[in-house]
Amino acid sequence: MSDLATQIIDRADRMKSDRAGFESVWQDVRDYIMPMASSPSRIETPGQKADYGKVIDNSGESAHEMLAGSLVSITTPDTADWFALRALDESLNRRSDAGSWFEDCASRMLAVFRSPRGGFCLSQHEKYLDVIALGTCGGFIADRPGRGIVFSSVPLRQLLLDEDSDGFVDTVYRDFTLTARQAVQRWGERCGPKIVKAADDAKRRDTPFRIIHAVCPRDDLGKDGGGGSNLPLASVYVSVEGRHVIGRGGFHEMPYVTPRWAKRGDEIYGRGPGMKALADVRSLQRGMRINFGGAELAMKPPMMVADDGIVSPVRMNPGGLIYYRTGAYATDPIKPLITGARPDLGEDLMAGIRTRIDNAFMKPLIQMIRKDRMTATEVLQVVEEGQRILGPYLGRLKTEDLGPMITRVFNIMLRGGGFAPMPKALAGAQVEIEYVSPAVKAQRVSQARGLAQFMDIVAPLAQINPGLLDNLDADRACRDTADVLGLPKDWLRPTEQVDALRQERQRARQQQAQQQAMVETVDAGATAVRALPALRQAMASPEASNAA
Numbered sequence: 305m306s307d308l309a310t311q312i313i314d315r316a317d318r319m320k321s322d323r324a325g326f327e328s329v330w331q332d333v334r335d336y337i338m339p340m341a342s343s344p345s346r347i348e349t350p351g352q353k354a355d356y357g358k359v360i361d362n363s364g365e366s367a368h369e370m371l372a373g374s375l376v377s378i379t380t381p382d383t384a385d386w387f388a389l390r391a392l393d394e395s396l397n398r399r400s401d402a403g404s405w406f407e408d409c410a411s412r413m414l415a416v417f418r419s420p421r422g423g424f425c426l427s428q429h430e431k432y433l434d435v436i437a438l439g440t441c442g443g444f445i446a447d448r449p450g451r452g453i454v455f456s457s458v459p460l461r462q463l464l465l466d467e468d469s470d471g472f473v474d475t476v477y478r479d480f481t482l483t484a485r486q487a488v489q490r491w492g493e494r495c496g497p498k499i500v501k502a503a504d505d506a507k508r509r510d511t512p513f514r515i516i517h518a519v520c521p522r523d524d525l526g527k528d529g530g531g532g533s534n535l536p537l538a539s540v541y542v543s544v545e546g547r548h549v550i551g552r553g554g555f556h557e558m559p560y561v562t563p564r565w566a567k568r569g570d571e572i573y574g575r576g577p578g579m580k581a582l583a584d585v586r587s588l589q590r591g592m593r594i595n596f597g598g599a600e601l602a603m604k605p606p607m608m609v610a611d612d613g614i615v616s617p618v619r620m621n622p623g624g625l626i627y628y629r630t631g632a633y634a635t636d637p638i639k640p641l642i643t644g645a646r647p648d649l650g651e652d653l654m655a656g657i658r659t660r661i662d663n664a665f666m667k668p669l670i671q672m673i674r675k676d677r678m679t680a681t682e683v684l685q686v687v688e689e690g691q692r693i694l695g696p697y698l699g700r701l702k703t704e705d706l707g708p709m710i711t712r713v714f715n716i717m718l719r720g721g722g723f724a725p726m727p728k729a730l731a732g733a734q735v736e737i738e739y740v741s742p743a744v745k746a747q748r749v750s751q752a753r754g755l756a757q758f759m760d761i762v763a764p765l766a767q768i769n770p771g772l773l774d775n776l777d778a779d780r781a782c783r784d785t786a787d788v789l790g791l792p793k794d795w796l797r798p799t800e801q802v803d804a805l806r807q808e809r810q811r812a813r814q815q816q817a818q819q820q821a822m823v824e825t826v827d828a829g830a831t832a833v834r835a836l837p838a839l840r841q842a843m844a845s846p847e848a849s850n851a852a
Contacts, residue, residue: 306549308525309542312518316477319464326573330438330460333578336585337364338437344460347481360592363658364585367665368578372432374670379698379706380428385414385740387710392734398783400798401727406735409723413713416453423455430457431705435565436665437578440465442476443561443705445712447720453713458560465562465572466520473572473704475520476560481512487543487550496546514544519560556719557712563705565697581664588657595650605640669693702739710737755781 327345334344335358359365380386389406396402417424427443434441434457442458458478466475484502487495495503502508518525522538535554543550564574607618662668714735717723766772779802786796797805 309548312516312542313544316464316479316516333437333582337368337578342459344438361588364581364661367662367667368437370670371665372436375432376429382425388738388740389735390738392736396733399729402730405727416713422453427455427457434460435563436576439565439574439576439579445559447716453716467572473562478517481514483510483512485509491550494550496543496548498546516542557715561705561708563701577664581661584657584660591654608639707737
């Protein structure tokens with residue numbers, strides 16, 4: 305038994321107890337909005353049939369999936385660049401070597417994110433399904449030798465989180481299970497005698513054992529800091545059954561990403577649109593059951609049968625034969641009981657509930673974004689509306705999901721030599737992330753359009769007073785417009801080369817002016833020489849003498 309293992313197991317139990325209040329809500333959201341997903345609060349049998357027993361109308365499930373898919377296409381589109389790198393020092397970004405290096409780094413990183421081997425697209429969609437419905441999700445970014453960077457989603461059921469004093473998640477405990485065979489494959493004899501013995505038994509090698517992976521600041525684990533390395537984040541694997549450490553190490557940066565959709569200041573786990581829509585989704589199911597009952601009552605009403613008038617059972621199936629006695633009841637032996645049920649009235653009520661569900665999952669905005677053809681004005685309107693509604697949530701996703709992922713991938717590739725040599729000017733420079741999603745690009749294009757409108761307005765005035773254009777820094781406007789429109793950095797000449805071209809052009813103009821002046825001087829001299837004989841003759845004539 306290890307003191308460090310006991311410490312980690314005890315803290316995991318406390319963190320799980322603190323999370324208990326969310327688990328019942330997560331389970332309800334899962335049952336009504338994402339019945340095909342695994343349970344967020346308990347372990348289920350693999351391959352278990354999806355529970356649709358509580359769902360009659362899948363409006364909540366459809367709106368949830370639409371928002372998740374749209375969010376992926378908005379933030380991390382597979383067919384377009386969605387981030388760029390730049391130096392925090394703006395003067396470095398104006399250097400051609402720095403801009404080209406950052407552009408090359410971003411291109412190589414995007415290739416990693418798009419690689420099918422990495423699994424980023426799959427894990428990102430799975431994460432967004434969770435964060436939208438449950439308010440919190442988790443993913444893991446691993447650097448696998450021989451395979452590269454691998455992205456995977458982590459079931460919320462396995463995640464136990466804690467925050468630092470600033471409200472950022474700095475501690476992640478992953479409570480999961482591995483079979484004895486899988487554990488021995490990974491850690492060998494370090495798994496402990498109990499797991500090793502089970503792995504050697506053909507009948508018990510598939511027995512699951514509980515493992516905890518603790519990743520936290522090294523100081524949180526006491527004097528030994530978890531051991532294994534001097535990296536800022538400790539990584540410790542613990543066998544719960546054996547209560548001993550089976551693996552330890554560390555990370556330069558947090559390998560887990562755990563974004564929250566929105567959260568209260570006094571809570572660790574987030575709250576998503578699924579929680580907001582849960583009451584309406586449950587009401588919709590109850591209303592649909594009532595509505596179906598009313599429709600069935602109207603289409604298949606109770607039958608009124610005279611006492612002792614029927615010989616055989618009442619058969620309600622089409623073409624069924626019913627035998628009854630003739631006599632007093634022959635004219636009207638059986639008749640339906642008209643209840644006056646109005647299923648159509650229930651449909652109006654259900655339509656209102658569906659509208660509230662769609663609004664909770666922002667379906668009207670998503671439909672605007674998915675519109676095939678839009679004018680430039682409509683694009684700007686959609687961008688503005690999207691920022692107003694999605695802005696706070698996208699901001700949190702950038703801070704807790706996209707930013708940490710990009711940072712970790714960048715650092716892994718930088719440490720592993722995945723980039724071209726860094727320019728000397730960037731040594732020690734701070735790097736920042738610039739998001740260039742389609743929505744951001746549309747907004748930036750509006751800036752370039754503003755420059756064109758400015759020139760259209762100012763051009764007539766500049767004809768009257770050319771000095772007005774001295775207010776415009778044309779070089780910066782040109783380069784910023786190229787950046788806004790997404791032109792590759794190597795399409796623009798470096799500023800040093802532009803300056804050299806201008807100096808050469810200035811020297812050529814000066815030489816041309818000097819040559820022109822010399823030609824004019826020579827021409828003037830030649831004209832004077834040709835005119836000299838005539839001048840002498842004129843001075844020698846009698847008229848000139850008399851005048852003298």
